[in-house]
Amino acid sequence: MAMLEATGLSAGYGPISVLENLEIHVDEGEIVVVLGANGAGKTTTLRALSGLIGSKGRVRFGGADISRSKPDARAKLGLGHIPEGRGTFPFLSVEDNLRIGGHLLKGRRERHAFETWFELFPILAERRKQAAGSLSGGEQQMLAVARALMNRPRMLLLDEPSMGLAPMVTASLFQKIEAINKQFGTSMLIVEQNANLSLKIANRGYVLESGRVVLHGKAADLLDDDGIRRAYLGS
Numbered sequence: 001m002a003m004l005e006a007t008g009l010s011a012g013y014g015p016i017s018v019l020e021n022l023e024i025h026v027d028e029g030e031i032v033v034v035l036g037a038n039g040a041g042k043t044t045t046l047r048a049l050s051g052l053i054g055s056k057g058r059v060r061f062g063g064a065d066i067s068r069s070k071p072d073a074r075a076k077l078g079l080g081h082i083p084e085g086r087g088t089f090p091f092l093s094v095e096d097n098l099r100i101g102g103h104l105l106k107g108r109r110e111r112h113a114f115e116t117w118f119e120l121f122p123i124l125a126e127r128r129k130q131a132a133g134s135l136s137g138g139e140q141q142m143l144a145v146a147r148a149l150m151n152r153p154r155m156l157l158l159d160e161p162s163m164g165l166a167p168m169v170t171a172s173l174f175q176k177i178e179a180i181n182k183q184f185g186t187s188m189l190i191v192e193q194n195a196n197l198s199l200k201i202a203n204r205g206y207v208l209e210s211g212r213v214v215l216h217g218k219a220a221d222l223l224d225d226d227g228i229r230r231a232y233l234g235s
């Protein structure tokens with residue numbers, strides 16, 4: 001069953017149209033990657049899906065029509081969004097960032113969420129009192145992921161989680177993302193320019209060009225595709 005399904009999705013900024021009739025879906029428990037060059041409309045796609053910008057067309061999530069729902073209503077239904085640039089609060093501690101992510105939780109449920117994500121991200125437990133801004137880039141991205149997970153979303157939208165990270169750090173981040181997907185069944189839609197590592201953990205992928213899907217298929221087939229290799233894998 002489709003967890004998230006966008007049909008005829010069009011969106012832009014004022015008079016500027018960016019997305020044109022996008023058809024994208026993510027099945028329950030799937031990891032799906034959206035590839036595309038700078039300006040292809042990847043971030044705009046995630047914003048339209050989480051309701052941060054208006055759009056035309058239809059978006060269904062967990063069987064419900066959320067096309068006209070506000071971002072907080074979509075979040076409450078279990079659609080989490082980790083924006084480009086992570087969106088954590090640099091002057092607040094790791095713990096307080098997580099607390100804000102889990103603002104719907106109280107008492108025992110909040111403590112339980114802390115335990116769950118500190119177990120998965122031991123480095124965050126070690127640095128729980130440290131300001132988020134003093135963490136390394138990789139640790140900050142882990143914090144952004146853990147924060148989005150505090151409310152146990154059914155699905156996460158991730159905007160270029162590997163941005164600015166060294167390849168080894170990216171690999172370990174993607175391992176965590178895969179582990180979360182396996183352990184909790186969280187569906188993932190990941191926007192990436194770095195195709196190689198993301199396609200390796202993904203079920204399927206889409207390629208965007210100028211706000212349109214120009215190619216989609218199984219991740220393994222995209223990794224083998226000559227055009228994709230030249231454009232996104234540098235070989």
Ligand SMILES: Nc1ncnc2c1ncn2[C@@H]1O[C@H](COP(=O)(O)OP(=O)(O)OP(=O)(O)O)[C@@H](O)[C@H]1O
Pocket residue numbers: 013016018036037038039040041042043044045193
């Ligand atoms: N707030 C905005 N106002 C006007 N135009 C915007 C705005 N944000 C993005 N755009 C335009 O929309 C188009 C798509 O941008 P978008 O950020 O979705 O691309 P992207 O694929 O995420 O690129 P990148 O890989 O650089 O993050 C670009 O032409 C961009 O200039």
Ligand SMILES: [Mg+2]
Pocket residue numbers: 042043044084159
């Ligand atoms: Mg972007």
